[in-house]
Each structure stands twice: as C-alpha cells, then as structure tokens.
Amino acid sequence: MSSSAYVLARTSDEYRRLRLQSAIWEPATARFLDRVGIRPGMRCLDVGCGPGEVMRLLAERVGPGGSVTGVDADGDTGRQAREVLRATVETPVEFVEGSFHEVEPGTFDVVYVRLVLMHLADPAALLRRLYGWVVPGGVLVVQDYDTAGMDMYPRRDCWDEFTRVMDGVFAKTGGDPRCGLHLPASFLAAGIGAPDGTDVAGVLAPIADTGGFCQASYSSALPAALRLGITTRENADRFRAEFDEAAADRANYVRLPTMVGAFRRKPE
Secondary structure: OHHHHHHOOOHHHHHHHHHHHHHHHHHHHHHHHHHOOOOOOOEEEEEEEOOOOOHHHHHHHOOOOOOOEEEEEOHHHHHHHHHHHHHHHHOOOOEEEHHHHHHHOEEEEEEEOOOHHHOOOOOHHHHHHHHHOEEEEEEEEEEEEEEEHHHEEEHHHHHHHHHEEEEEEEOOOOOOOOOOHHHHHHHHOOOOOOOOOEEEEEOOOEEHHHOHHHHHHHHHHHHHHHHHHOOHHHHHHHHHHHHHHHOOOOOOEEEEEEEEEEEEOOOO
C-alpha cells in the first residue's frame, strides 16, 4: 500500500492503535488462517504488515521450513517488527520497505492482506496483482472491515460524531469502509473468481474492554477530518469527554466493525 493511500495519522499513537487492533482480532485471524490451511514449509507474504503481528501468526504455522516476508510503506515499523520476530521465532523472516507496486513478485504459497483494501479506490487492482504472486496450489487470503454494524448502546451523541468523522474521511478520500462486505465482488472484478470461502467475525464488549479502540481510531482520523472540513476541534474535544465518560460505565457496550475474510486458492 502506498503511503498516500493511508488516510490515518502515522504517529506513535497510531502505531499503538495498530497493535491494539491486532490484539483484538488475533483470535479471528488465527482461526481463519487455520481454516485456510496454512501449513509447515509454506512461503508467505504479508502485504501492509505494519507491526508484524500477522507475520508472527504466519511464522508460528509455517515453522523453520517456511518463510515470512512483510511489505509496508513504513520502513521503521517494518524493520522493528522483523528484528522482534527474528529474536522470537525460528522461521526465516524478511521485510521489504515500499508500496506493493515496488515489490518484486516472488513465489509465494500464501499471500495475505488485512485492512489495506479499505483504503484503496480500486481494490480489485491490488487483488489482481497479489493473486499473480500466488503459486499454483497456493492461496490468497484477505481480511477487511465492514463498519456498517458498528454501534454503541446505550447510544450517546458522541457516537454520531464518531461515525461522521470515520465515514466522512473514507468517503472523501476514495476508500471503502464497507470493503469487507464487498470482498466477493472485488474478487470477481479482479478476474480471479469467487472466493473459495468466507468468514465473518465480530466483537461486542464494554467500551472499557476494547482498550480505547474507538477513541484511538477517531484520533487517527481526526487530522484528515479537520483538513477536509468534516468536523471541528470543538467537536473533537466534546467527543473525547463524552466517550471517556461512557467508557467509565461498564453498562455501555460497543460493537466493533465486522471483520470479513475471503480466500481463493489458485488451481494447480
């Protein structure tokens, strides 16, 4: 993914959000990888690898006889992830800095991409490219959000501000917050065929138990929202105060975006 396509802030707070996000979705991702059939010895590519949490899950499954390569536009985060993984797993791990356009296609048994397509105006173009990197008998694995189901209960005014900012930023920058729902259509538009399987996972929990996920997501989108005229700093201050108040009461629940998965195996 090119850095220009990523509309959220690239800050230390955003990197903490990415790690929090990975922790929230680790059970769903691990289950989906096992369903797809990631086996020892496979060669894996993680596109938009970020802090490397999915690289770790892949490495745990392919073992020392396999390999995992991550690619991300954020070189510092990717290199840090590589060094952490090299110290903690036996699997050979590599990292390539740059957008997916700059990566030399390899021979990968597994090409994985999570929460990247939602930032792109043409997700089918990326899927087509990535499927081309899958060897015969290998598999393309995708997970992405459908944010339509997100909600808070009991509902507070701060939720209207949250959805206005998050949906507004993606609408004005060409992304698709409902990308997960559209994955089968994107596979077909890419010319790679309908998914061989799909998966849907969700989280409903007290706001406090999500570790500030919604607050962190809002903060990451806020610079773009201010620049695009979607909200104001006064609205943002009011949002933070109201949402923190809601999080302090364990009777207040939030439903996070749905994580949708799809995979397509390349014929041998």
